[in-house]
Amino acid sequence: MAEQLTELADDRALLGRTSTAERVSDILRSRIAEGYFPPGTRLSEDGIGGALGVSRNTLREAFRLLTHERLLVHELNRGVFVRVLTVEDVEDIYRTRTLVECAVVRGLGEPPYALGALAAAVEEGQRAAHDHDWKALGTADIHFHRELVALAASERTDELMRSVFAELRLAFHVVDDPRRLHEPYLVRNRRLLRTLEAGDRQEAERMLETYLADSLERVVEVYRRRIGEDGTGAR
Structure with a gap:
């Protein structure tokens, strides 16, 4: 996960002054598409939020958007994971x-x-x-x-x-x-x-x-x- 967070920090500049949940979800979606977050990876709110410099609420909304797209899954009391496909x-x-x-x-x-x-x-x-x-x-x-x-x-x-x-x-x-x-x-x-x-x-x-x-x-x-x-x- 540390390597992925280092790579993700490079995307922070893409947020500019419009660090919305949509922009964060765009970045995470692109990283998933490029293979940086394999299926089953637990996504750390603190780690990703710190790498991108966004609030916890913004990140949670981005997670929600990507869950709706079937890229992430929320597991009660465990966190948010990159989805494993069937x-x-x-x-x-x-x-x-x-x-x-x-x-x-x-x-x-x-x-x-x-x-x-x-x-x-x-x-x-x-x-x-x-x-x-x-x-x-x-x-x-x-x-x-x-x-x-x-x-x-x-x-x-x-x-x-x-x-x-x-x-x-x-x-x-x-x-x-x-x-x-x-x-x-x-x-x-x-x-x-x-x-x-x-x-x-x-x-x-x-x-x-x-x-x-x-x-x-x-x-x-x-x-x-x-x-x-x-x-x-x-x-």
């Missing part, structure tokens, strides 16, 4: 991703598309793979899909998917071999980018639907092995 949670995350991401690609309109940020996410993943940093590769994969959703130019869609992608990171934490999970999708991300660069959104949608189905199957397989066939996800 198999059913993972399946629902991918169901949502398929509905939203495929719809974004389907609705792109006529090419060319603004793919600079998508290409940057592919390069980010390539660098992570070169450095054998598999956690960073997982983050780059999430960034790729976040930028894919951003092609819709819809703040509402971006907001919806921010918490979905943060939950996805919680699923990735359970994977015991992140290289085996993420590395094949770096190639698929590049192929999807090339297909969009060619302006073939129908083929891109088909590729994406297959991609997400394969990813779901792989993640669920790991979940069933790691947290039990009943999928309870209990700590």
Whole structure:
């Protein structure tokens, strides 16, 4: 936890003079999505509040917001913890991703598309793979899909998917071999980018639907092995 708090203190400047619960929840959501707080982590009010320089009431409101987003869970007399997902949670995350991401690609309109940020996410993943940093590769994969959703130019869609992608990171934490999970999708991300660069959104949608189905199957397989066939996800 000490390392996470040190990293979190770097975000304090982002609060500026508007240290609201919403801004705090944005920071914590981003940190969860980047893998700094694994599932089951107890979040210290004193530690996080001190790192960000916010009041206990502000932090508790931020916790409440993230609990509503299913990223945190409050346990009576124990505190607030980063949520441990169930198999059913993972399946629902991918169901949502398929509905939203495929719809974004389907609705792109006529090419060319603004793919600079998508290409940057592919390069980010390539660098992570070169450095054998598999956690960073997982983050780059999430960034790729976040930028894919951003092609819709819809703040509402971006907001919806921010918490979905943060939950996805919680699923990735359970994977015991992140290289085996993420590395094949770096190639698929590049192929999807090339297909969009060619302006073939129908083929891109088909590729994406297959991609997400394969990813779901792989993640669920790991979940069933790691947290039990009943999928309870209990700590």
